[in-house]
Amino acid sequence: MFTHIPTIRPETPLLDGINLPTDLRRLANIQLPELAEQLRAFLLYSVGQTGGHFGAGLGVVELTIALHYLLNTPDDHIVWDVGHQCYPHKILTGRREQMLSIRQKGGLAPFPRRDESPYDAFGTGHSSTSISAALGMAVADQLNGKNTKTVAIIGDGALTAGMAFEALNHAAHTNANILVVLNDNDMSISRNEGGLATYLAKNLKLTKGSRSETTAALFEALAFEYQGPIDGHDFDALLPALTSALSKSGPQFLHIVTKKGKGFQPAETDPVGYHALTKLEPINAPQKKKQPTFANNFGRWLLHTAQQDKKLIGITPAMREGSDLIAFSEAFPERYFDVAIAEQHALTFAAGLACAGAKPVVAIYSTFLQRAYDQLIHDIAIQSLDVLLAVDRAGLVGEDGATHAGCFDIAAMRCIPGLVIMTPADEQEQWLMLNTGYHYPGPAAVRYPRGSGTCPAAPDGSDEALLTETVPIGKGRLLSTGDSGTAVLNFGPLLSDARKLAEQEQHTLVDMRFVKPLDTELLSILMKTHQRFITMEDHAIQGGAGSAVAEFVTQSGWNGTLKMLGIPDQWIEHASRAEQLKQCLIR
Ligand SMILES: Cc1ncc(C[n+]2csc(CCOP(=O)(O)OP(=O)(O)O)c2C)c(N)n1
Numbered sequence: 001m002f003t004h005i006p007t008i009r010p011e012t013p014l015l016d017g018i019n020l021p022t023d024l025r026r027l028a029n030i031q032l033p034e035l036a037e038q039l040r041a042f043l044l045y046s047v048g049q050t051g052g053h054f055g056a057g058l059g060v061v062e063l064t065i066a067l068h069y070l071l072n073t074p075d076d077h078i079v080w081d082v083g084h085q086c087y088p089h090k091i092l093t094g095r096r097e098q099m100l101s102i103r104q105k106g107g108l109a110p111f112p113r114r115d116e117s118p119y120d121a122f123g124t125g126h127s128s129t130s131i132s133a134a135l136g137m138a139v140a141d142q143l144n145g146k147n148t149k150t151v152a153i154i155g156d157g158a159l160t161a162g163m164a165f166e167a168l169n170h171a172a173h174t175n176a177n178i179l180v181v182l183n184d185n186d187m188s189i190s191r192n193e194g195g196l197a198t199y200l201a202k203n204l205k206l207t208k209g210s211r212s213e214t215t216a217a218l219f220e221a222l223a224f225e226y227q228g229p230i231d232g233h234d235f236d237a238l239l240p241a242l243t244s245a246l247s248k249s250g251p252q253f254l255h256i257v258t259k260k261g262k263g264f265q266p267a268e269t270d271p272v273g274y275h276a277l278t279k280l281e282p283i284n285a286p287q288k289k290k291q292p293t294f295a296n297n298f299g300r301w302l303l304h305t306a307q308q309d310k311k312l313i314g315i316t317p318a319m320r321e322g323s324d325l326i327a328f329s330e331a332f333p334e335r336y337f338d339v340a341i342a343e344q345h346a347l348t349f350a351a352g353l354a355c356a357g358a359k360p361v362v363a364i365y366s367t368f369l370q371r372a373y374d375q376l377i378h379d380i381a382i383q384s385l386d387v388l389l390a391v392d393r394a395g396l397v398g399e400d401g402a403t404h405a406g407c408f409d410i411a412a413m414r415c416i417p418g419l420v421i422m423t424p425a426d427e428q429e430q431w432l433m434l435n436t437g438y439h440y441p442g443p444a445a446v447r448y449p450r451g452s453g454t455c456p457a458a459p460d461g462s463d464e465a466l467l468t469e470t471v472p473i474g475k476g477r478l479l480s481t482g483d484s485g486t487a488v489l490n491f492g493p494l495l496s497d498a499r500k501l502a503e504q505e506q507h508t509l510v511d512m513r514f515v516k517p518l519d520t521e522l523l524s525i526l527m528k529t530h531q532r533f534i535t536m537e538d539h540a541i542q543g544g545a546g547s548a549v550a551e552f553v554t555q556s557g558w559n560g561t562l563k564m565l566g567i568p569d570q571w572i573e574h575a576s577r578a579e580q581l582k583q584c585l586i587r
């Protein structure tokens with residue numbers, strides 16, 4: 001058992017001899033535990049150097065070795081769900097020496113990527129896609145006469161999503177050669193929530209090492225052949241179970257039990273805290289002061305508002321820590337709902353709550369809101385329901401890269417009639433806009449970015465007015481008037497860059513605050529005195545806030561010019577958020 005993260009590269013002679021899975025397949029069974037030990041040591045060291053997803057990878061070291069040992073990868077397909085557990089897989093498939101570049105600009109991607117390696121069968125980042133994708137591969141191979149195996153590895157958290165069940169429902173009624181491995185560690189990022197998690201955990205306790213008839217019944221009812229639960233850290237259990245499942249044709253299900261953070265004592269004890277790591281700083285490095293984030297500010301706002309209004313209900317689809325509902329969930333457990341990885345359900349559940357007079361607030365990452373687009377339109381907006389969306393991680397998110405970037409929410413939302421969309425420039429504005437959205441009697445969204453902004457000291461109680469203050473719907477703020485004939489129109493957290501630009505060039509500076517309703521009155525005034533607008537947003541240019549301005553000024557017959565700054569029409573790869581912003585916006 002490791003107790004701390006090595007800062008010097010450990011000696012891993014057996015692992016060093018494995019450049020590809022073919023090298024692994026030359027080992028004897030009895031060497032595999034030693035390889036697992038060395039793989040863990042290297043993983044601890046490399047993630048310590050780079051930061052990144054941590055606990056999930058430690059939990060699948062044996063499974064990863066066993067799969068590459070038994071399968072003929074890359075012809076056989078391994079499909080990882082979410083992909084945050086893929087570091088051991090990357091290390092065994094020719095990328096060991098590149099691991100120190102993971103998540104950095106130009107380095108290895110944080111998740112599996114088809115264009116990075118033939119061993120990465122399917123690109124991921126969002127959860128619960130593995131069974132569908134694996135089924136597609138298995139069916140296509142079968143139709144093409146290829147006798148391959150396809151394995152989907154899905155966690156107990158990812159299995160809570162409807163999409164996973166849609167795929168199970170379909171797969172079971174094909175004769176595809178697909179094996180679904182359920183990696184059950186009884187954890188999502190937080191504790192795994194819901195009836196399924198409780199059912200699996202309860203059955204496991206009763207099973208005591210033998211086959212679980214009750215769990216089997218669930219998957220066999222869907223026409224899978226079920227094996228399990230088995231100890232996913234024990235090669236003596238894992239190898240025969242996998243061999244047996246892979247030797248059969250048709251849909252197979254193997255239930256393995258693992259420990260998140262396995263082999264590293266602090267992560268086994270605190271799997272939530274060790275879901276992901278920031279990189280280790282050298283011992284003598286000056287301590288960085290941790291600034292509160294926009295998410296922390298939202299958490300304070302939620303707690304404060306819940307204290308004032310009993311009707312408030314807080315909802316998260318499995319991101320309690322990330323979206324910071326921690327204090328609220330502890331203070332108001334009966335009004336807190338972690339609905340598991342179920343973004344679609346989160347929104348329609350909120351719609352139902354609103355129908356019955358509650359005041360739901362859904363905290364949701366922009367990238368995961370993509371999952372719930374129809375629910376936003378059909379269940380919330382058409383019925384003008386009073387639901388507030390706190391759209392977190394909006395804009396570029398840095399090291400998680402393109403899969404997690406929240407670049408599309410404005411474009412997706414601004415065509416929805418009646419939806420109010422706000423873009424706070426800093427934390428104080430975020431607080432005011434959350435108040436505004438909360439008191440607005442219809443659907444509203446406040447989008448804010450990952451990390452901290454320029455005004456971290458949002459209401460602390462000393463400014464009572466600010467605690468309850470709202471802003472006028474659809475009104476921007478004229479911050480300064482310049483004489484260059486150009487106005488910079490800011491939407492969101494890049495206000496300090498917008499200000500710099502305005503000051504350097506004597507431009508007028510406006511913080512537009514609302515994407516919808518757009519402040520067309522203010523724009524009409526500015527159009528009379530300015531010949532050029534520059535819009536600025538942390539969002540895709542196509543369809544974003546600048547496009548909303550473009551639509552208005554074009555229809556108004558303005559003959560000025562418009563420059564739109566934002567995220568260009570390309571995927572922005574993993575890098576620090578500052579590097580990404582520099583690449584996109586500050587040209
Ligand atoms: C659609 C979607 N929602 C939320 C997330 C955030 N997320 C990433 S990993 C994770 C927990 C996954 O739990 P599980 O599948 O059991 O994997 P484990 O970490 O336990 O190995 C969550 C909620 C995501 N990646 N995708």
Ligand SMILES: CC(=O)[C@@H](O)[C@H](O)COP(=O)(O)O
Nearest residue numbers: 082084125276322393400450
């Ligand atoms: C894999 C996944 O989806 C999450 O772990 C995500 O990486 C968390 O991102 P934050 O660090 O922004 O919460």
Ligand SMILES: [Mg+2]
Nearest residue numbers: 155156157187
């Ligand atoms: Mg899990």
